[in-house]
Amino acid sequence: MTMSTTGVSARTGGAAHTGTRVPSIAVRHQPEPDSSSSAAKALALLSCFSPHHPAMGVSEIARRAQLPKSTAHRLLAVLVDWEMVTKRGTEYSPGARLTELAALTAQPDSQDLRRIALPHLLDLYEMTHETVNLCVLVGNDVRYVDQIHGHQAVSSPACVGARLPAANTAVGKALLAFSGDEVVARASDRLRPATSSSVASPTQLARELAAIRHTGIAYDRQETKPGLTCVAAPIRSWSGGVVAALSISGPVHRFRPADAAPAIRAVAASVAKLTQEARWQRHLPR
Known part of the structure; x- marks a missing residue:
């Protein structure tokens, strides 16, 4: 088995893979940017990409960002030069530089969580040969921190780095169930159904x-997703809250x-115990 920490691949019998090479940027409601700010416009362009729309032409990007096509074309050229696109x-x-920046956003706790959980994710994959996910709650969304899948994996909007509405996913509901009342209320007020189910x-x-x-x-x-x-x-x-969630998905x-x-x-439960022990050990006198 070969493993690394980001954009990786872990193999079990040549079938299982972890991680993805390009992070996805979830489209989410944001305050109206200052129309005079080129930086805000560039961010609006980057925010157009998502698991459902990982690649687009300039016309579609301009439409989604609500910018003139000429402005979008000019800013995209700059982003290409900087390898952001x-x-x-x-x-x-999304470009290679975004992958590097995404790696910098992983907090130590998140890295510890991935390190602790990975052997257990592999165990779940070996039991089921279906896609296994590790997720955390970010606002009203779940963010996919790690993933293992095989050659039989079906197409899904869930990939490492992706963010999906928490209330639409099993991991999101598992996280919300043990979150505070304010978190649940906010998610309830902003439901975004993806399918009729x-x-x-x-x-x-x-x-x-x-x-x-x-x-x-x-x-x-x-x-x-249907199907x-x-x-x-x-x-x-240890306090009864929730730090992350695991899921298994398949057709x-x-x-x-x-x-x-x-x-x-x-x-x-096993990952929770190991995570709690790791946090306790970090606070021991050295």
Whole structure:
């Protein structure tokens, strides 16, 4: 098995892979930028990229950023020079420099979490041969910190670095269930259903979160993408809160999430214990 910490690949019998090479930038609601600021306009261009739209032409980018095409073209040329954006043919996508900057945003705690969780992610993959994810909560979204998948993995908006609405995902609901009331209220006020099966009302979300608190297991029943299902469990903190969540996802015709629920619950508990011990050891006198 070969492993590294970012953009990597970990192999088990030549089948499992971790990480992705290019981070995705989630589109999210932001304050209106100062129209006179070139920096704000450049950020608006970068914010157009997402797991659903990893590469686009200048016309589409200009439309999404609500900028004149000539302005978008000029700023994209600057971003290409700085390797923030890559141009292939007529399409633009996130560049190598963004990958480097994304690596710098990983806090030590996040790196520790990945290091501790990785062997357990591999165990879950070996049990199921389906995609295994490690996620944290960022605002109303979940961010995918690590991922292992095989050659049979189906297309999904979830990839390392991606951010998806928490209420649409099993990992997100697992995280929300053990978060504070203010966090849950904010997520409830800003629901963004992705499919006809997604959580569509605060009442429905509250009911699901109550069930998750009781069972310790969350499900995504084609709520992120039609045909894709998922099971998740929270990684709890010593105080009863939550630091991250694990999930296993696969196509509905092949993967039965309820069958994997006991395993993912047990693995999440093991990772939680190791994480708590690691944090305690960091505070020991040296």
